[in-house]
Ligand code: HEC
């Protein structure tokens with residue numbers, strides 16, 4: 166497969182401008198402070214470019230599955246990206262893409278409507294591109310970062326992961342179902358590659374350390390002692406839930 170050897174910094178910005186140019190015309194009509202929401206099904210067309218038409222995610226574009234996420238969690242993340250609380254660390258090349266796009270959700274009402282729309286999506290839709298073609302995991306570009314790929318000394322071991330998960334379960338629930346009262350999202354519908362990256366991001370201070378990121382800070386504190394092997398074990402276990 167042909168690959169473009171371009172750093173993502175170069176590629177991301179023009180790609181995002183193209184996307185913004187392709188935004189539904191309706192987005193222009195809603196002032197940032199207004200209480201009117203852009204119809205979520207219209208705005209989601211832009212999200213689908215990376216997250217898939219059924220919210221199934223795309224490893225190739227580093228965009229996680231959204232189907233299966235709770236509305237309150239999606240809403241918080243969209244605020245965090247828009248308000249530059251998430252996605253601003255210089256090493257956070259994936260978060261930066263999302264941060265740029267999040268400007269399209271111009272007002273809080275739009276963010277809320279979009280979050281509720283996403284929460285209604287059924288997890289597990291087939292992975293396919295917008296043209297209905299099967300998805301490959303090959304990246305259209307190489308991004309130069311230690312976070313572009315994850316590997317652990319040994320393959321993940323679910324039994325060891327179950328032990329390590331005991332602490333996680335206090336917040337995320339014994340079955341990874343999430344707990345809104347503790348602000349902790351569901352983990353069971355997240356793809357392994359996305360989880361691995363987020364756990365590294367939290368551990369290494371790439372996510373969760375910005376001023377104002379109260380919830381990310383909790384998770385960052387919880388991940389300080391994780392080794393790459395423990396991350397792999399945890400993910401192997403979470404996959405069984
Ligand atoms: C240019 C590609 C792209 C587009 C378009 C895009 N996203 Fe994303 N999105 C990403 C990437 C990449 C990430 C992963 C960021 C990371 O690794 O931290 C992400 C992350 C997210 C997250 C955080 C998920 C989590 O588990 O914390 C949410 C929510 C989200 N996107 C919603 C949206 C919505 C809603 C839209 C449409 C308005 C959208 N995205 C458009 C690429 C995109």
Ligand code: HEC
Nearest residue numbers: 332333335336347348349350360363380381383384387399
């Ligand atoms: C003190 C409570 C707490 C504990 C314990 C905890 N987490 Fe979290 N976790 C959170 C919160 C809160 C968030 C949401 C952060 C945000 O809003 O950005 C989160 C986010 C995450 C995410 C990111 C989800 C996404 O969609 O991007 C993953 C993955 C995760 N936790 C896994 C774990 C694992 C694995 C453990 C055990 C090692 C763990 N957590 C322990 C509170 C906790």
